[in-house]
Amino acid sequence: MAPGVALQVHDPQQETGVILTRASIPDLNDESPLPNGILDGTIVYNTNTATGPGYVYWDDPNHRWEYRDPFIGKKALFTNQFAGGDASNLNRLPENAVELEVLDKTIFNETTDLYEVIGRTRLKIKASGRYKFFLGIGFESQDGENTIETRIKISNSSGDSFPGGYYESNELQDTDSGNDDDGSVSFTEIHELQAGDEVSLISYGVQRDSDLVYLRDPEQCTFFVIKID
Numbered sequence: 001m002a003p004g005v006a007l008q009v010h011d012p013q014q015e016t017g018v019i020l021t022r023a024s025i026p027d028l029n030d031e032s033p034l035p036n037g038i039l040d041g042t043i044v045y046n047t048n049t050a051t052g053p054g055y056v057y058w059d060d061p062n063h064r065w066e067y068r069d070p071f072i073g074k075k076a077l078f079t080n081q082f083a084g085g086d087a088s089n090l091n092r093l094p095e096n097a098v099e100l101e102v103l104d105k106t107i108f109n110e111t112t113d114l115y116e117v118i119g120r121t122r123l124k125i126k127a128s129g130r131y132k133f134f135l136g137i138g139f140e141s142q143d144g145e146n147t148i149e150t151r152i153k154i155s156n157s158s159g160d161s162f163p164g165g166y167y168e169s170n171e172l173q174d175t176d177s178g179n180d181d182d183g184s185v186s187f188t189e190i191h192e193l194q195a196g197d198e199v200s201l202i203s204y205g206v207q208r209d210s211d212l213v214y215l216r217d218p219e220q221c222t223f224f225v226i227k228i229d
Helices: none
Strands: 043-046 054-059 064-067 075-079 105-109 115-118 122-125 129-141 145-156 159-161 181-193 198-207 213-215 222-227
Touching: 129 145, 129 198, 145 181
Parallel strands: none
Antiparallel strands: 043 054, 054 064, 075 105, 075 222, 115 122, 122 198, 129 181, 129 213, 129 222, 145 159, 145 198
16 A cells, blocks of 8 residues: 555455445534534535535534535525515517516525526525525515416526426416416426536416516415425
């Protein structure tokens, strides 16, 4: 072995790897499920999807698990301030789809070094990796029968792409004259992103009457993101 090397795995075929201890860590500020008093620098692979999977080491002076990638597990949550007639009409043809104004209020952002809001509609990602998104959107129309479709859009210097699925709202149908017709859509997706990518949501009508469709109420939309790898 080379000087200073305490352990070396010999694999002349270069076809195997080493599996370190795997543990589901629900709280990054607690040793559990490992025993209390573990040594500073102890490394495990966290399998917990809520706190973020990845290699972590125990930082004993600060009494917390730290990721090899300091951004893994970092989260942000945003919502909308504008709704109704103060927001954009979403009942458009697909080629005229608009980006949803769901990033104009920050509920929390654990690090602006990773997440940066651009205007009211886009989130700029500052580090490459895999990200999980949870989106929940509420709609309203004043009349008619409408269905709104929502997708994730990724924008960068190469243009726009739409790597995820198509998600349709329940039908916004008038059941009582004079009452608003409400609908919603929610979904979770994981995407591999590059530093500098900008993420937004677009919506458009797929079953369209002539009336307008808006975001339903202020602070009723959810745009949540966490870096998982």
